[in-house]
Amino acid sequence: QVQLVQSGAEVKKPGASVKVSCKASGFTLATFYMHWVRQPPGQGLEWMGIIDPSGGGTTYAQRLQGRVTMTRDTSTSTLYMELSGLRSEDTALYYCARGQKDSKITLFDNWGQGTLVTVSS
């Protein structure tokens, strides 16, 4: 069965960077578009960006451009999301989510369990 298992919670100081991982199993990572979505505590969902199955090209949400980097390692079936210049408003649950196999449409059929990133001085 499809599984997305994410790394553990992180506490970071303002201005620092964080890197969250997401290990995929039950499907071939290199054949699906993959996404990151975040959710501040008690709030709604925000799409962060997409990584293409072929070549690993990326598209990021405009408000995160310049601070977010999404990568993947197909040999270990692992996705990574790095966010730099952390601010208190970046405190959130970060989810990896599987998109579609043959289309870039942003429909998410499987989600990781979430990684809580807390930014606090």
Next chain:
Amino acid sequence: DIVMTQSPDSLAVSLGERAAINCKSSQSVLYSSNNKNFLAWYQQKPRQPPKLLIYWASTRESGVPDRFSGSGSGTDFTLTISSLQAEDVAVYYCQHYYSAPPTFGQGTRVEIK
């Protein structure tokens, strides 16, 4: 960006009764070339990630009980739970995938009355 607005923000329904959640998009999410509405619904239970329930506005994801149904077109959509069960207590989100960036509604909390 397309703004998604849900109503109500919360509702309390008796077990076995019907629950309906509305979602309105700031512009049409109906793609004329294939006549499909690029609209999905997700369920998020406490301390869990969202779960895909409905896509293309009315297609149930595999394994989703048939008491969940989606309807609507263009800018106005509804998620209906025909007979509320205790396990349906959750926050429900609509999401468009018509264009980048995809955006979500603010969520509707469903509770038992």
